[in-house]
Amino acid sequence: MNLKKIRVSLGSAIVLGLTKGMIGAEPTTAYLLTYRRGRCLANCAFCPQARSSSGRTDMLSRVTWPIFNLNDVIKGIERAADEGRVKRVCIQALNYSGVQDDIVHISASIRSASDVPISASCQPLKYEEMIKLREAGVERVSISLDAATEGIFTRIKGELANGPYKWQTHLDALKTAVEVFGKMRVTTHLIVGLGEEEEDITYMMQRCVDMGVFPALFAFTPIPGTRMANHPRPPVAYYRRVQIAHYLITRGIRRFEDMKFKNRRIFDFDISANGLRSIILSGEPFLTSGCPDCNRPYYNEDPRGPIYNYPRKPTAEEILEIEKQIGLRKNGES
Ligand code: SF4
Numbered sequence: 001m002n003l004k005k006i007r008v009s010l011g012s013a014i015v016l017g018l019t020k021g022m023i024g025a026e027p028t029t030a031y032l033l034t035y036r037r038g039r040c041l042a043n044c045a046f047c048p049q050a051r052s053s054s055g056r057t058d059m060l061s062r063v064t065w066p067i068f069n070l071n072d073v074i075k076g077i078e079r080a081a082d083e084g085r086v087k088r089v090c091i092q093a094l095n096y097s098g099v100q101d102d103i104v105h106i107s108a109s110i111r112s113a114s115d116v117p118i119s120a121s122c123q124p125l126k127y128e129e130m131i132k133l134r135e136a137g138v139e140r141v142s143i144s145l146d147a148a149t150e151g152i153f154t155r156i157k158g159e160l161a162n163g164p165y166k167w168q169t170h171l172d173a174l175k176t177a178v179e180v181f182g183k184m185r186v187t188t189h190l191i192v193g194l195g196e197e198e199e200d201i202t203y204m205m206q207r208c209v210d211m212g213v214f215p216a217l218f219a220f221t222p223i224p225g226t227r228m229a230n231h232p233r234p235p236v237a238y239y240r241r242v243q244i245a246h247y248l249i250t251r252g253i254r255r256f257e258d259m260k261f262k263n264r265r266i267f268d269f270d271i272s273a274n275g276l277r278s279i280i281l282s283g284e285p286f287l288t289s290g291c292p293d294c295n296r297p298y299y300n301e302d303p304r305g306p307i308y309n310y311p312r313k314p315t316a317e318e319i320l321e322i323e324k325q326i327g328l329r330k331n332g333e334s
Contacts, residue, residue: 003070003102004069005035005067005069005070006032006106007032007033007065007066007067008031008032008073009060009063009064010063010065010066011023011063012031012032012086013066015080016030016076016079016080016086017076018072019066024298024303025311025312027295028087028293028311029087029089029119030076030077030080030086031090032073032106033060033091033093033094036094036096040094041097042157042163042165043157043162043164044146044157044163045156045157045226045227045228046156046221046222046226046227046228046231047226048060048224048226050227052162053225055223060092061218061223061299061300062302063299070109074110074112074113075113077114081114087116088116088118088291088294089118090121090291091106091118091119091120091138092121093120095122095123100122103122103133104133105136107137107138108137110137111137117139117292117293118138119138119139119142119291120138120140120141120142121141121144122142122143124165124169125141127176127180130177130181139185140186140187140291141186141187142186142187142188142290142291143170143174143177144188145167145174145208146189146194147194148196148201148204149196150167152195152196153167153170154167156228174186174188177213178211184213186212187213187215187291188208188213188215188216189216189290190204190205190215190217190218192234193220193231193238193239198238198241198265198266199264202245202249202256202261202266205250205256206249206255206257209249209250214250215250216291216294217246218299219233219234219300219301219309221299236325237325240286240322241266241326243285243286244276244279244326245269246285247279247285248269250289254269280319280323283310283313283318283319283322286309286314287311287314288310289309295311306325
């Protein structure tokens with residue numbers, strides 16, 4: 001990697017004062033992406049950075065990531081953190097040899113200017129490498145399972161995708177990360193809509209929480225040039241049910257075992273109708289999930305909708321729409 005340069009998500013770059021532009025919702029986390037010539041060594045079927053993708057290398061999910069000078073980015077972070085506009089920095093790392101040294105360098109550079117919390121989202125690292133990250137000021141680490149089952153993982157980012165990853169190695173690395181960073185200071189990304197059933201992803205969310213790992217939900221987004229460019233987005237009603245299950249499990253209100261499934265779809269959250277309604281009316285389940293203060297505006301969706309993850313509290317009008325999506329309110333009813 002060229003350590004003088006780094007990619008910054010367009011929305012973050014605007015908040016850091018690196019470029020000008022209009023944004024519908026400000027990111028509360030500044031998202032950085034390691035810069036290197038060439039592609040990631042991994043080969044995840046959904047990712048434009050993948051080794052065999054012909055997608056744009058300035059894209060991750062549906063967001064563009066222009067290149068900036070690292071020093072300018074550090075100054076922008078210092079200023080935006082002081083003003084309270086940025087509450088966390090997330091260093092997203094491609095898979096390449098020596099990436100952990102680059103994360104250490106970026107993290108230490110940020111730390112020399114600001115005490116803003118830092119997350120690093122990276123491949124499974126060894127225990128000693130994670131210790132180095134922690135010593136360089138990384139507060140949380142995320143190792144992305146992406147898939148809810150081993151079969152999907154193997155097809156999408158493992159052996160059957162000609163990728164380097166193994167399900168068990170990812171799970172072991174998450175356990176090691178919990179040892180190094182502490183319970184619930186480790187995140188994993190789970191992408192909804194890769195072909196799993198509701199029961200699979202609900203089970204996996206519970207398994208993560210039981211391991212001390214916080215699952216962050218993403219909605220699958222087809223990106224041109226990737227092998228999954230023609231794969232459909234998940235139905236919104238499906239995503240909403242998974243978000244409610246996520247809310248209940250991550251807050252310890254209900255467990256996977258309490259919920260009932262029919263044809264592998266959730267039909268009973270084990271919550272009274274009134275209880276469920278007040279949870280929905282709070283809007284909380286539909287906020288972006290992940291590390292604290294990570295709101296990833298429009299990472300998965302077009303700002304015109306449908307919005308899978310809300311980057312700020314949904315409005316009363318949006319809650320009405322969510323109720324319709326879940327089937328609790330009919331179209332035309334207000
Ligand atoms: S949940 Fe957000 S801040 Fe945490 S690693 Fe993922 S993208 Fe980064």
